[in-house]
Every structure is written in C-alpha cells, then in structure tokens.
Amino acid sequence: MTGMMGLLATTWKNSLRRKLQLKPMVLHTVKEGQRSHILMSPPLVSLDLPDIWTPNSSRFSVSSVHKSFNEQTARLLDGKMVSMEIRSSIAGEVRRMKKCTGNVPGLAVIMVGQRWDSQIYVRNKIKACEEVGIKSSVTELPTDCTEAEVQNALLRFNKDQSVHGILVQLPLPQHLDESKVLDVLCLEKDVDGFHPLNMGNLAIIGREPLFIPCTPKGCVELLIRSGVEIIGKKAVVIGRSNIVGLPTSLLLQRHHATVTVIHAFTEKPEQVTSEADIVVSAAGVPNMVRGNWIKPGAIVIDVGTSPVEDSSCEDGYRLIGDVCYEEAVNVASVITPVPGGVGPMTVAMLLSNTLDSAKRMLDFN
C-alpha cells in the first residue's frame, strides 16, 4: 500500500500549485466598492478558498471508524458494460431519427489549448459519437486565444441548426473566464448542463433543468440500474466542484437521499463518510478514501480519475481513483472500478443529452 499511497499525481500537484499561486487564501473577496458596510457578511459571498486536500496529513487518521474489514468482496458496478448497453440503444434511436426525419444529432466540441488529458477526453467523446451515429466536430483553439475567440466559436454553433449540443472542454487556460465563456452558450444546446440557469433549475423544487450534467447523471443511472435504492439513504458527496460534486449533491437530493457534501474544510471527513450508505467521491485525490472511511455494506461510486506515474504501463502512467480500491472492495457491498466505472458512463450521458436535445429541437419522439 505504501508504494501506492506515495504515488501522487504530478499533474494534480501542479494544478494545486497553480491554484495556490492564483488564488490567495482570502475568505471573502468582494469587488472594491461593492461591499456594503451595513452587513457583516459581504453582500455577495465568494467561494474563493481553494479546496486543497491534504490526504496524507494527520487529519485523515487511519486508526478510526471501521477497523476490521469484512471478508466480503464488493459487487463491481461495471460502467463500461452498462454504458455499452446505453450506447447501443442510443445508436438505435439515432438510426430511427435519421430514417424518420433525415437528421442526426450533432455535437460541437470546443477545445482550447493542448492539455493532454483534455485531448484524451475529447478523443473519447468524438469516437463515441461516431459509433452511435452522432455527427461531431472539434474546434481547436490555441492556448493563448482570447475570450472573444472562444465566444465567437460558440456563437457560430449556437446558430448552426445541425448542432444540437455544444460543449467547451474544461478546464480552460487560466487567462480565460469560464463564466464569461459559458454565459454565451445557448441554453438549449448546453449538453454539459453547466449553465447557471440549468444548475438553478436542477436545485429548485418544481423546476426541471434542460440537461443534467453528465457525470452526476451517469452516477445516478449506474445506481438505479444496479438496483440501489436512493430514497431515504444517507449519501456523502466528497468534493464540491461545479462539474461533479455540486450537481451530484443536488441530483441525489432530488432522489430524496439525505446528502452531506464534504470538502477540504470538513473536519474528520473519514468519520462523516463512514456514516454514509452511498459514497460518491469526486475529490481528485488518488487513494484518499481508505477502507476505514467506508461503512460496511456501503455503495461506493468513485469519480476520481487521477493519472499516476507508473513506468510498468505502456503510457508511463495509469489512472487511479479517489478510493483505495484494494481496501474498499473488502468493506463496500457495491463499488465502481477506475477506470471502467463512472468514466464510460459520463460519455454515454453526453450522447444521451445530445440525443435528447436533438429530439427536442426536431420535435421527434
């Protein structure tokens, strides 16, 4: 185990360093002149404390909670297999759409810069589109492009009637304001579901978002297909990112789970996690969730996908999750592997959102 725990992804460390350099530890950054002196709390509260996890510190004490692992081995939630089933159904629907309307769903991907991980993700998405008959395109922009250039690309696809879904591969280079870029995206084509109006509609009772973000949707789909009952269950979501943690917590709450969100400022995260029936981990910290964090019999969904150096692998690295699989598999009742768990489901949900969008726009059922 020690060897594995020692493998901390260099990309993750670099990203943390960048975060620290760019976002100083200031609790409430409020734009000059906007602060109301009447209130102690700033009028607009900013979440500018970066979530820096310190997995190897004493905060994550291993000597607690569930000391003895069971002999059981968790059932594997095979995201790859489930996603293949979904993709096969989507392919059928795309064929039916083409036959009836002459159209196929269209997805436009905008990628800025040359991040190797983004390149892999985009390549996988495009390949998946091809396989199910969704027409796709990638617009590559240089790392040093301007906000206006990204916005212009978006505006072009907003107008293009053959495009039913648009996604901007995140993260963007640091000089680009993600919010300003995403604000331009036509709501009806926001297949990633990251627009604040979509997120608000996911949160508010009585409203419905046009799109549910792909990873959270994939997690819940996987739970439901595996016969896991969510209603009334204690769920812990580890991480509060806009892309995974936040929408996952909102979606699980819509399914009537009792949801707790854990972040880097959570005291005794292992204790809180060990009370959960369902754990969804999306911290991006390899092997952070140890076996003793897991309640015996819990369901564990591992969204983390961190590359760690491994010279024995062909590419010089391998992907590992947030959850220490070797330990957790002996405690949980159900667990997703990394890779082959949530990852393929995310891609399948993107295809599903794109198909749904095309159906809505073409008024095809």
Added chain:
Amino acid sequence: MTGMMGLLATTWKNSLRRKLQLKPMVLHTVKEGQRSHILMSPPLVSLDLPDIWTPNSSRFSVSSVHKSFNEQTARLLDGKMVSMEIRSSIAGEVRRMKKCTGNVPGLAVIMVGQRWDSQIYVRNKIKACEEVGIKSSVTELPTDCTEAEVQNALLRFNKDQSVHGILVQLPLPQHLDESKVLDVLCLEKDVDGFHPLNMGNLAIIGREPLFIPCTPKGCVELLIRSGVEIIGKKAVVIGRSNIVGLPTSLLLQRHHATVTVIHAFTEKPEQVTSEADIVVSAAGVPNMVRGNWIKPGAIVIDVGTSPVEDSSCEDGYRLIGDVCYEEAVNVASVITPVPGGVGPMTVAMLLSNTLDSAKRMLDFN
C-alpha cells in the same frame, strides 16, 4: 410539554392536505413523450414527493442521543435588536443617497389573494420600508386572477425606473404557476433572489448571485454578528424549501460549513441533527426539534414560524418555532427565539437587498 406538542397548527395541516390532494405520491413525473426509454432514470428528475413531516410518529424517537440536558442556558440571538441596528444603518444610507442623487430605493410588492399570513408579512415589509425611507407600493390582485395579470403587473414594475426591487409574496394561489410568474421578473430587481439564475449563481463556485434570498442571508448575518465561526463546522439544515432550506444550505456551504440537508425522507433526523454544530431549522413543524436532537453547545437558528391556536392570546393564536425552545435552551449554546429571531432579520435583509439594488442601478456607492 404534552399540551404544547399537541398544538398542531390548523393552517399547517390544511396546507398538507392541499399538498396531498394536489400532488399524488409519484416518484418521477415526467411529461408524456419526454421520457427516454434508454435511461432508467428519467431525463428530467422531478422532486414531486411532498415533504410530509410526521413529528409525532415513532421515527422521531425521544429516547435517544443526548439524554441529559446541561444546566446551561443558551445565549439568545436577538434578531430584533440586530435588525434594528441594520435598519438604522440602512436609513442613513437611504438619506445619503437621497441627498447625493435625489433618488430613494423603491420596492414594489405584488400580493395575490387574501391569505392572512401573507397580509401580515407584507404589512411588516411595507412598514419597515417606510421607517428607513424606502419608497414602497403594494399591488393587490384577487385570488382568482390569471397568470397573465400577475405577469403584467411584474412587467410594469420591470420597466419602472423608480422601482429597484420587486417581490411576489409567496405562496401564490394553487392555480398559478410560481415558476412562470417568477420567470418574468427582471433579474436585476429580484430582491428575493428566487430566480433560478440567481439560485444557480449562488450554487456555482466562481459566480456570484445578484441577490441572496432574505431569510438565509439573515440567518448567516445573525451568525456572523454573534461571533459564530461557520468555516469547517458541521451544519444541518432541516427542510429543503426553495425559499429557505435550499438557499441556506448553499450559502452555508459557501461559508465552508459541512452541510447536511434533512427532509421528510431522512431516516433518524434526530440522530443526524444531534451531530451538528449549527442547526438551521426551516421545516415549518411546530416543536419538531426536541432538546435531545441538539448537540450540547450547538448553535440553533429557528426559522419556523407556525401559528398555533391559543385562546389566551389577543389574536387567538401565537407563533411558535420548529424548535422546542424550552428544551433546546438548556442544551444549545446559542439560540434564536420565535418570534424575534430570524423573522425581523428577513425583513432587514429585504431592505438591504433593495438598497443594494438601488445603489447598483444608480451607480451610487
């Protein structure tokens, strides 16, 4: 105690009955034809299970958790006093604005129907506006008015440059669709902060809402003014309404608390609540939160304000909170009274939001 616990507000019971009649127990109501057969989970998940609390059932067992109360008596968080301070500062700012620009902030309230509680709330808001120099108006519409009539009133105020804040007193009569009404409201004047774009911006890291909903903002303001540290604390929000529970959980998370949301489907809510450092209760069920729900030394914010029949009172009723005050005061370290706790803070935050909005529109600092 028994007598008090027996007093269940008739209005609350009636509202529950209405809910039950109108919203059958269907987990996922998806519009006909919109359901994708590819996915097990519906594409748009609806939260149509009504939150029906059963405070006197065995689910809320009293024989658990913290059996022995301390001898301590909690410090009272006097919302009335704090709100007076805030209102006094706001009055000063309004005078300064008038002197410098010739304008005062303007608030337009739209009230549909004759609900006695709405009438009291609106009266309090208007009175508070007068006291600080904010110009206010109430538009009263009959119970049987149409959606279009409410929307037209809103559209008129959207255009009116002397109006900087608009609020629609909720709840609306059942035949009106709250979403359709609120969608018309100009975002820059949404001083209640209930627009989904505002809610999305409250939820998403890196974005800022134009307005934070008044009750959650009042709760956090009260905490901060009382020297309560929120960061890293375990917070439990009881209730997940769009008006209080949801935005309170999002706001506390922005302040880096570890937040758990409890609702009517939560198993052992007393157990979950008893682990919290900060409890915000907004279930609307009188005396539901008993002393043994509270961790010794916890901070308790009681948003509940239910009228219960009491012939000894002048009006024939009195207001009581979600929290059984007589018990909780011996366990908590800090507690808000009902009335005189969160209520006055909510009104103060409405004034504060209206002032902020006027400052923003008039570019006045």
